[in-house]
Amino acid sequence: MSGIRVLVVDDQELLRRGLRMILQTVGGITVVGEAENGEHALALIPELAPDVVLADARMPVLDGLGLVIRCAAAHPGLPVLVLTTFDDAPLVRELLDAGAGGFLLKDISTESLVDALEQVRAGGLVLDPRVARAALAPAAPPAPRLDLTAGELAVARLVSRGLANAEIAEELHLAYGTVKNTVSAVLRKLGQPDRTALALHLARELD
Structure with missing residues (x-):
């Protein structure tokens, strides 16, 4: 090599x-x-x-x-x-x-x-x-198999913690528009009507 x-x-x-x-x-x-x-x-x-x-x-x-x-x-x-x-x-x-x-x-x-x-x-x-x-080790129930990319999952985890788009953008060093579009994509993929419902859903799924 x-x-x-x-x-x-x-x-x-x-x-x-x-x-x-x-x-x-x-x-x-x-x-x-x-x-x-x-x-x-x-x-x-x-x-x-x-x-x-x-x-x-x-x-x-x-x-x-x-x-x-x-x-x-x-x-x-x-x-x-x-x-x-x-x-x-x-x-x-x-x-x-x-x-x-x-x-x-x-x-x-x-x-x-x-x-x-x-x-x-x-x-x-x-x-x-x-x-x-x-x-x-399966010490806890395995994480749900969410149909999300690595980037979407990173944003989703912060949504579940209640962070706003601007805070997520700062945390992940992404453009605000990128975060906004990613949140919209996650809403569509997970079939949630709004951000509040999404945050509650993710808080349960990613706990």
Whole structure:
């Protein structure tokens, strides 16, 4: 397999530099750039053309989940491997539902990280075994199979929390018109007469 081009995304400069130094000691891995948040990463992707985006889950401006959602829309086929210190099963499920290439804890070994990069670059899904059980176990009733895209589901979750379109636009870093159109599409798909009915329906379905 040819070399892997990696874009490292983390709001902490020390961690970005550390990951760069570690990965560049491995043959076949090239760190093509660093970004301090998801928004910065999205701006760099067209120029740097990475094979894999290695991103922190928790960042200001645009976090790992937002990056996964927007990257899937703007750069389909580009895997985002999420690296974090948070053992957060609900977040893992959201990331996987949004199309993340995988989820790893930050104390992973260099060898395992490189293996994960190779797997997601090849189209595989990587999930740290320490969080896989909690993330995938049917401890609660499975989420309903709503016929929504990842972007529509992200907007729907915020509608269910009672956020207005302007607040959703700010939260997801989307244009107001995009949010408005997405809410209208969700109303049609779920057969709800208005926003209030939609919010109540989603609050039940996504609980």
